[in-house]
Amino acid sequence: MEGLLPELDVIRKDFPILERVLDNGQSLVYLDSANTSQKPQVVIDTMVDHLERHNANISRAMHQLGAESTEAFEAARDKVTAFIGAPSRDEVIFTKNATESLNLVANTLAWATGDLAIGEGDEVVITEMEHHSNIVPWQMLTQRKGATLTWFGLTDEGRLDLSNIDELINERTKVVSLTWVSNMLGTINPVAEIARRAHEVGAIVVVDASQAVPQLPVDVTASGADLLVFTGHKVVGPTGIGVLWGKRAVLDALPPFHGGGEMIETVRMDVSTYAGIPHKFEAGTPPIVEAIGLGAAVDYLGHIGMEAIHDHEKAITAYALEGLATLPGLTVLGPLDATQRGGAISFELEGVHPHDIAQVLDSRGVAVRAGHHCAKPAHARFGVQSSTRMSSYLYTTPAEIDALVEGLEYTRSYFKLS
Incomplete structure (x- = not known):
């Protein structure tokens, strides 16, 4: 995928937590970096x-x-x-x-x-x-x-x-x-x-x-x-x-x-x-x-370069927006142009509370945030109390975005959404 960091596999090895297997046996898919980023071994x-x-x-x-x-x-x-x-x-x-x-x-x-x-x-x-x-x-x-x-x-x-x-x-x-x-x-x-x-x-x-x-x-x-x-x-x-x-x-x-x-x-x-x-x-x-x-x-x-990190974020964000757009009943809050936004994507899934979405995703190893994200006025502007938010960073892979989309498809079926 154009724009991805060329040594993404090497970069991921710098972050020991990304090798974590969770208590349910699922490998960690960390999509909560806007909340807090993971730490490389050098830090x-x-x-x-x-x-x-x-x-x-x-x-x-x-x-x-x-x-x-x-x-x-x-x-x-x-x-x-x-x-x-x-x-x-x-x-x-x-x-x-x-x-x-x-x-x-x-x-x-x-x-x-x-x-x-x-x-x-x-x-x-x-x-x-x-x-x-x-x-x-x-x-x-x-x-x-x-x-x-x-x-x-x-x-x-x-x-x-x-x-x-x-x-x-x-x-x-x-x-x-x-x-x-x-x-x-x-x-x-x-x-x-x-x-x-x-x-x-x-x-x-x-x-x-x-x-x-x-x-x-x-x-x-x-x-x-x-x-x-x-x-x-x-x-x-x-x-x-x-x-x-x-x-x-x-x-x-x-x-x-x-x-x-x-x-x-x-x-x-x-x-x-x-x-x-x-x-x-x-x-x-x-x-x-x-x-x-x-x-x-x-x-x-x-050392990696902020221009390269920004290009990576744009590429991953564009890929995530494309994947989320395939899900019926899902609405992204905010700009849909990946070049005009950062890596945090908040969304609603009609008929399912954000906390339920986050729990189902967590059962599959996918970590996202659910709630008002300390931004209640912005949520009120769009007529919602809370939302689910995925957020990528320099270590995020397309496969992790695929895991998110698959998890949301499973969520739709779990709650029997039409």
Whole structure:
């Protein structure tokens, strides 16, 4: 199949879990990578090696282990900086996940002064397809500050309705926050185009790139974002580690999020002064081994090549869409053009609850997600409470898509659908 990674069999051998035989004797078919990706052996080995040979706290211990741990942690920052095309390593901040990154941004904007201050009469713009982690923090911010939350609606095809962009993003707009790739609909959004309009009115742009960074070549400067977040566990890295990238001018202007060790310049009983970025936003002992694992993960993806991974995702997604289209009563939510979407495909099967679909598929070794995928407003837009979602990644094969389609055919017969 054109577009597939040429060494797919070799790549699959890098992921030990893909050899797993489940309790029911079925071989694992893992189609839940938008939820969390599997981890290559190099990431596992890197983390184990650090814990076995170099474990120590960073930036504190004046001994060899402390120096080695600090060096490895900061090397991970360098790797992430290069992977996303950030202009400076100081602009890359480690958090525990994308949710914390977004809450950091929303809360520090609530406390900001000067040009970044938000108050009554100001507006924050999001979209109807956002993950809850890019909705709830902005609700909390606008409610606390007396500002107004507005949003882009969705077309019937699952794309952003940009017909009113000039009215929605206006002189009252202070922040535009949107997902680059929808975790439910798979839609790839024109973030640079939206950022241009936002910057015309002086608004800052926050991009949730959690689903984009794993599968698209990402250059933060070209994206038009002022702040961009993603999470490690979706880019073949570990859980417990996330990234916030921001333009230096914006990060310098924001106040600290958490207070504690490492984020200070000096502390007196009556007042403290704060360190510069990135340390201003990294209070306390960070997720050290997780950051080092993330560094190994982006190294691994970089070695394969993000253009090649993106081509693979498009090919597998197109094959999946073709297979799903053969099933009577199945409706895909979101764009049907594989070149315009990511690898997450949510769908309905008429007459069967998503949880039942997922359980039947699981009995055949096929792992998918069922529910609202932390995207209740997007589901409501399409008049459904929940959906089933399959999601591929660089290790997904056409045979696994065949197993999904066969499993769904079995599901139809199991529930005696006509």
